[in-house]
Amino acid sequence: MSTDADSRRQRDYVFVVNPNGANGRTGQQWKKMLPDLKSRLGKDCNIREALTSAPLHGVEIARKAVQDGAAAVIAVGGDGTLHEVLSGFFTDGKLVQPREARPGPRTALGLIPMGTGSDLARHFGWKSNDSHEAIDRLVKDQRRKIDVGRVQLPDDKIDRYFLSVASFHLSAKAGHIASMYKKFGNLCYVIGAIQAFMTHENKDLRMRKDGSQWTVIPQVTAACIGNSKYFGGGMKITPTADPFNGRLEMVTLTDFKWYDFILKLHTLYQGTHVHLDKVTTTSVQTLEVEDAENKSKGRDVYVQADGEQLGFLPAKFSVLPQELDFIL
Template sequence: MAMVSMSKPSFSQQPLPHDLAGTSTSRGRDLVFIVNPRGANGRTGREWKKLLPYLRFRLGTHCNISESLTSGPSHAIDITREAIREGADAVVAVGGDGTLHEVVNGFFWGGKPVSKHDSKVPGTTSLGLIPLGTGSDFARTFGWSNDPVDAIERIVKGSTSRIDVGVITKEGADSHYFINVADIHLSAKAGYHASKYKRFGNLCYVIGALQAFFGHHNQDLRIRINDGEWELYPKVTALCVGNAQFFGGGMRITPNAHPSSGNFEVVTLQDFKWHDFILKLHRLYNGTHLSINNVLSRSAFSIEVEEVMGSDSVFVQSDGEYLGFLPRKFAILPSVISMIC
């Protein structure tokens, strides 16, 4: 979308929103916008520059707006943590799912939610999103459009809802958090390769999938749901842990998931061949694949997954970010973040 052609009234004609025009509060809302200027092959930075004057106008003089541009991987995590400690009312991710992923991880430190410097009570800073990235899959679960002006209107309104976040743990490693979908094996391998081709837009997911198929072998996995008994899942092609519904540029892989449900949807694809994906790809995108043979869907608040052979060859990713290999445990943190929606 080209920001110069926004179909909105001119600034001189548009009144301030009612909740920002009043003077009943002694201070404005402190909003921190974290922008990845290199996102979507530089498109995020260009569109943000065009969007910023409109954003400042809509939020008026009763909001304190801070703009933070990321300089590299994990920078958004550090910015978010500092913003929360300094008492920001909201931290808004501007970009794609990768930027949102880092901002979500910035809400936590040492396995606990970050709190303000002068408070031991976490959860007072809200999370916001202006989707300007390649995939923007998380926004699809809420039915949000790719129009950033709509996202600004949500921020102006300021309504919030508590949402769940997933946490991924491995013995001897730091906890890792995700808001959208974590996945294992073929889909994670495809995402790993796709990340190298972001300059091609959504085509990167197709390229990544083609590369992942070369040399792929379905794997036997051991899985434990909700701290129950270990089960053997033979010939697993991919396993997806959904806090939300979409990944891979619009594939509705966990169609029953929602970030306010208190549970994951765990979808397992078993013994898929390359031709199965060609013939059934449309069902993976429209979310009707759960009735296909060798596709299993379960609801869970925790799931542990490990390889039977322990060969360190099964990829793991979350929100499109590569994490390494199995084993891993995935657990839900219900209603842990307040999100502007």
């Protein structure tokens, strides 16, 4: 009878590294940890290094690794790298299948957090940039099936997936702007939010939850759909989200003014904003959103997932329950 170690010895662990992540620090940290990684894990598996060189390159690398029957694909970097690697596991809402049947468990997703935000790592209480802790997790190889969020945009050629939080309107626009200020660390998210508010207008949006009737939600400022708790470099935006319960937590902010944001910013980090009068929460499995005035409009309402700008409304968000093996 073969053991887990025997199975790993016959298969590959593919490490997808964004060498330019965190202003180049990810590449430097990866080089420093690689000898320790090979020493502790190399005897049980083949370590394959894959460096990304362009946007969405991580999707291609991860998809090929899964098709080749890798034991695991590990994202090395921040939430952006994880987002790309995760998307490589899926096509049309279903897991990519290996070309040939191989012994052992199916390909698992792993994470070595080295980015600016590292919000999924924060949800699990992991330390970002702690290579020893990350290697310990890979050596133990404890796997659990995790929920995956899915985003579908009519004009997008591929679906996108998330493990942390997707959002639309102000929060998504703020994330887009924040990506231009990554050199300031987590402060970039505050800068993004302030700049986004300068040209922001609350909008009436039509929403349909879990296939029910369409409802107009007036003066929406932002809405976040969480598979886990954090986004924006530590904002506890969906505080009761659980990536193992088969549902997404939705938090909607309505009729916020710029001064509301300034005065209530601290509550977003504490997760206490859900008790404010202008904030509502609900649990969903699917959510469809479009502009309330005209179905063809909404081009000024940003949509993002795991900090990555995806496009604009209309959009559909859904959850794939217990769909992916994740290394905890």
